[in-house]
Amino acid sequence: MANVSLxxxxxxxxxxxxxxxxxxxxxxxxxxxxxxxxxxxxxxxxMRMIAGLEEISSGELWIDGQLANFLEPGQRELSMVFxxxxxxxxxxxxxxxxxxxxxxxxxxxxxxxxxxxxxxxLQIDHLLDRRPAALSGGQKQRVAIGSxxxxxxxxLLMDEPLSNLDAKLRSQMREELAKIHRxxxxxxxxxxxxxxxAMTLADRIVVMKEGEIQQIASxxxxxxxxxxxxxxxxxxxxxxxxxxxxxxxENGNYFLQAxxxxxxxxxxxxxxxxxxxxxxxxxxxxxxxEDLHRKKEMSESAGQTGGELQMKVMVRxxxxxxxxxxxEIAGExxxxxxxxxxxxxxxxxxxxxPDMTKIKxxxxxxxxxxxxxxxxx
Ligand code: ATP
Numbered sequence: 001m002a003n004v005s006l007x008x009x010x011x012x013x014x015x016x017x018x019x020x021x022x023x024x025x026x027x028x029x030x031x032x033x034x035x036x037x038x039x040x041x042x043x044x045x046x047m048r049m050i051a052g053l054e055e056i057s058s059g060e061l062w063i064d065g066q067l068a069n070f071l072e073p074g075q076r077e078l079s080m081v082f083x084x085x086x087x088x089x090x091x092x093x094x095x096x097x098x099x100x101x102x103x104x105x106x107x108x109x110x111x112x113x114x115x116x117x118x119x120x121x122l123q124i125d126h127l128l129d130r131r132p133a134a135l136s137g138g139q140k141q142r143v144a145i146g147s148x149x150x151x152x153x154x155x156l157l158m159d160e161p162l163s164n165l166d167a168k169l170r171s172q173m174r175e176e177l178a179k180i181h182r183x184x185x186x187x188x189x190x191x192x193x194x195x196x197x198a199m200t201l202a203d204r205i206v207v208m209k210e211g212e213i214q215q216i217a218s219x220x221x222x223x224x225x226x227x228x229x230x231x232x233x234x235x236x237x238x239x240x241x242x243x244x245x246x247x248x249x250e251n252g253n254y255f256l257q258a259x260x261x262x263x264x265x266x267x268x269x270x271x272x273x274x275x276x277x278x279x280x281x282x283x284x285x286x287x288x289x290e291d292l293h294r295k296k297e298m299s300e301s302a303g304q305t306g307g308e309l310q311m312k313v314m315v316r317x318x319x320x321x322x323x324x325x326x327x328e329i330a331g332e333x334x335x336x337x338x339x340x341x342x343x344x345x346x347x348x349x350x351x352x353x354p355d356m357t358k359i360k361x362x363x364x365x366x367x368x369x370x371x372x373x374x375x376x377x
Contacts, residue, residue: 001153002064002077003029004050004186009059011045019045021211023059030185034198036234043191044159046208050189051157052076055365061376063155072311079153081161085144087132093119094128097147104151114150121183122146138169142176149184158190160198170194177201193238198225229284229367232360238289238324238335243309244364245285247278255307256285256361259330263307266356269371276370278361282376283370286360289324289337295351308351311336313344325350 004027011020020042027033034042048054050061052073061068068076087096094115101111119125122136122142132140148156162170162177178201181188192198198205199219207214207230208223215227226232232240245256247265254270256263265273295308311334315326323340326333329352332370336352344350361370 003062004187004189005026005060005062005154006046006050006058007062009046009049011038011042011054012057015182016052019211020338023213025206025213025216027189029093030187032188032190032201032203033206034190034192034202035206035208036192036195037214038197038234039193041208042211043208047157047159047189047191050155051078051080059245062081075117076155077150077153078155078157079151080157080159081233082159082173083146085161087140087143087147089132092129093124093135093143095129096132096143100147100151105136107290111150115146118146118150121123122149136169137174138165138173141165141173144279145177145180149180152184153186155301156186156188161190163193168245174200195235198237204221205235207234209234213371215285222260226369226374227372228278228358228369229286229362232286232362236288236360238337240286240288240360240364241284241329241332243287243330243332243334245283245361247280247283249279253280256283258285258309261307261309263309263354263356269359271358271372273361278363278370282364284362284364286362287354287367288358289335291358292336292352293340293354293355294338295353308353309337310349311352312349313346316344342346 002297006023006025009020010016010018011164023046023048034160035046043055047054049228052071056069063076088099091099097115097119098111100154101114116125119128122145124139124142124146127135127139132143145161153203162173202219205222206216209230215222215231222231223233226235227306229242231244231322245258247256262302289307301304311327311329313325313327317326317377318326318340321340323338323342325336325338325344328334363367363370
């Protein structure tokens with residue numbers, strides 16, 4: 001277990017490219033932290049700086065209260081699992097797992113106990129005598145993780161550890177990683193492209209864009225209270241719908257106008273928008289596919305006070321438990337998630353009512369979420 005702090009950490013590569021800017025993060029003991037963001041946003045660079053594989057250009061890295069900028073990787077008491085995990089092909093699974101402990105001159109009986117216990121936990125105890133060539137991708141990955149876990153690292157760094165696996169194995173390994181984290185309570189820093197991994201495994205997610213942190217928060221908060229349009233659009237699948245809207249007031253009633261459609265704004269929401277100086281600005285309405293409902297399904301209690309959006313349906317995607325309809329609302333691409341009993345077909349136009357308690361409003365110029373609730377910690 002370890003605390004890790006990054007204070008104003010920056011990375012400029014020798015060619016002058018600044019890959020990480022003003023990175024500030026306090027990772028608590030035992031926390032599972034996940035870095036997400038588009039390709040090239042600096043996730044791996046940050047991870048490699050923590051590992052000691054990349055020099056820190058400026059700022060401070062603290063591991064357990066010790067300034068770690070100049071510590072060799074081996075002195076940082078951390079372990080790494082990468083996408084392309086390496087196993088020794090001529091050693092058995094047992095020997096692969098025992099190798100790191102042997103190097104550290106751990107007693108033979110202690111090695112045996114740790115290897116067998118870890119193997120049992122990862123459900124690879126029946127594979128201990130096999131060579132890596134006789135293992136499936138998922139089994140190899142478990143052995144790779146096992147060889148790291150036997151050493152009980154204080155800090156575990158994982159860079160896309162599951163990305164080589166097929167969907168089913170990935171989901172199994174995801175569950176196992178969650179168990180491993182609970183069981184070992186190691187501090188884990190994890191990089192992924194996979195939103196489901198981030199949403200299900202992380203205590204906190206760090207969303208990055210172009211080398212900068214956009215938001216650090218729990219998966220729920222990131223999903224429900226994104227700081228800006230980038231985070232809102234990046235997290236969630238299918239992504240949040242965005243519609244340019246005009247805000248206005250008529251006869252004392254506040255409304256949002258999206259193309260031909262007009263949505264009434266409930267009084268409390270109107271006050272929040274007013275307090276944020278939102279009226280009169282160009283705004284982007286953000287609404288998740290599951291927060292749009294067929295007109296007849298919508299109840300008064302869900303925050304609806306009037307108005308609907310017309311969606312021209314172009315594609316119907318049946319997913320079993322739900323159906324996704326893709327099409328256009330007010331000329332913008334849009335998607336709605338409905339009950340599979342919905343019989344709508346491509347070519348039809350349907351009336352949708354947004355749950356006004358769930359909508360987001362972004363400043364069209366800055367992308368900032370006007371309805372962001374700043375939670376004091
Ligand atoms: P991905 O998800 O594609 O792995 P990432 O978020 O992990 O991306 P990094 O690998 O950290 O991104 O790279 C961040 C940026 O730094 C990228 O634009 C990359 O091209 C650049 N970069 C990485 N290594 C070097 C290097 N040695 N010299 C110059 N630029 C580099």
